Amino acid sequence: MSFRLSYRADPGNPWFSWQYVRDNSDTILTALREHTSLTVRAVLIAVLIAVPLAVAAYWFRALAGPILAVTGVLYTIPSLALFAFLAPYLGIGAVTVLTVVVLYALLVIVRNALAGLTQVPPEVREAAEGMGYGRWGRLFRIDLPLALPGILTGLRLATVSTVALVTVGVVVGRGGLGQLIFAGFQNNFYKAQIMTGTLLCVLLALVFDLALAGAGRLLTPWLRRRSAA
Amino acid sequence: MTAAAGPIEAAVVWLNDPLNWTNPGGILDRVGEHLAISAAAVLLGCLVAWPIGLWLGHSGRGGGLVVLVANLTLAVPTLALLTILPLTFLGFGRPAVVVALAVFAIPPLLANAYTGVREVDPEARDAARGMGFSGWQLLRRVELPLAVPYLAAGFRTAAVQVVATAALASFVNGGGLGQIIRAGFGLDIAAGGGQILAGGLLVAGLAMLVELVLALVERLVTPRPLRNRGRRAGRRAADAVSGA
Numbered sequence: 001m002s003f004r005l006s007y008r009a010d011p012g013n014p015w016f017s018w019q020y021v022r023d024n025s026d027t028i029l030t031a032l033r034e035h036t037s038l039t040v041r042a043v044l045i046a047v048l049i050a051v052p053l054a055v056a057a058y059w060f061r062a063l064a065g066p067i068l069a070v071t072g073v074l075y076t077i078p079s080l081a082l083f084a085f086l087a088p089y090l091g092i093g094a095v096t097v098l099t100v101v102v103l104y105a106l107l108v109i110v111r112n113a114l115a116g117l118t119q120v121p122p123e124v125r126e127a128a129e130g131m132g133y134g135r136w137g138r139l140f141r142i143d144l145p146l147a148l149p150g151i152l153t154g155l156r157l158a159t160v161s162t163v164a165l166v167t168v169g170v171v172v173g174r175g176g177l178g179q180l181i182f183a184g185f186q187n188n189f190y191k192a193q194i195m196t197g198t199l200l201c202v203l204l205a206l207v208f209d210l211a212l213a214g215a216g217r218l219l220t221p222w223l224r225r226r227s228a229a
Numbered sequence: 230m231t232a233a234a235g236p237i238e239a240a241v242v243w244l245n246d247p248l249n250w251t252n253p254g255g256i257l258d259r260v261g262e263h264l265a266i267s268a269a270a271v272l273l274g275c276l277v278a279w280p281i282g283l284w285l286g287h288s289g290r291g292g293g294l295v296v297l298v299a300n301l302t303l304a305v306p307t308l309a310l311l312t313i314l315p316l317t318f319l320g321f322g323r324p325a326v327v328v329a330l331a332v333f334a335i336p337p338l339l340a341n342a343y344t345g346v347r348e349v350d351p352e353a354r355d356a357a358r359g360m361g362f363s364g365w366q367l368l369r370r371v372e373l374p375l376a377v378p379y380l381a382a383g384f385r386t387a388a389v390q391v392v393a394t395a396a397l398a399s400f401v402n403g404g405g406l407g408q409i410i411r412a413g414f415g416l417d418i419a420a421g422g423g424q425i426l427a428g429g430l431l432v433a434g435l436a437m438l439v440e441l442v443l444a445l446v447e448r449l450v451t452p453r454p455l456r457n458r459g460r461r462a463g464r465r466a467a468d469a470v471s472g473a
Binding site: 091177185 | 303304308316389392394413414422426429440
């Protein structure tokens, strides 16, 4: 077997090949499924942590600084370093990948949700209080629905960057489509495999983004009516 | 050997071994590589993004393009670019890594250059025009100096991000501190845990150091009356790009 470093003009190593996709559909689908499941789980967990944090920061202004600072510091730690910090404790596997991407997604969601909450007009808030809404009633019936556009913006950004970040999970063997890309690189620089993984990553991000944008339109019909008027 | 101790103890032991610092491929070598790659990538990013961003800001067009570039690069995995570029005409080695990292430096540089020029007081612009400045003179002598705080803020964001991302160059054996972490993972977690953790500390520490130094630089190049405003505005520009 000959081993060459340059495959530039090699017809045997095209940038894309349906043949490859057909022959390896099982591997590709497994990687895609793992990537999708990691992304969905990570974003769900991140929302369940980040939205309550944003509400806490909204109710108790004193907490806003520390919450934003801690999530901000987490966000600035290089991704590979975060893997390095967690892997010795959490081991090699999906838990480590999930934890890393959740920690990264927190800042974006917290910041956007808090921005959405603080943009609720004071008159609306006072009117709700005057109508006898308590703190929790106001939160669920007034504040959170009105903050939905901000929360969704954060959610979309977090989802798109999570799709890209999951690929770094290669370092612990759970990178989803990253696994495909990396294996393609190691496997004599097989361009078709690298390209397939990359395209699927970008497509997955696009599909998630469009789905969330669509969900946002359905959930906030009042915004559409206003812009139509 | 050190596997029995916790990862933190193992990391301390690993960092305390002078050979791990001075060996070929040791920490000192890797820091040098890391900084060289990062500096080249940020420089390349500046050469591409600043002229375009300043020009777009000057002409007042292309705000949509800036957001589009930012969103596109958000969706492309770093790993993908790092593995694809060596297979193009760039070839294996440092140029491909530098270009891959520069791509991720461009959005903050571009956005801040654009916003910096857009945020120039329209009255200052009108006054300059009234004095007979041509478009080019206006850009060079009025808009560019006033945009410096934004340029500095973008530079800092981009540089920190590149230093952080450069750790991933180790996936394609591109050198840098990430190499230490990857080697640790290669040993398996029990034996390499200390080295992995030590590598992580070095990468995070370097990123933090760069952040601190550039924050100082940013402060120095921002004229005193603009300092508070500039910082807030810089953050606004970053938010505008991330869509917030």
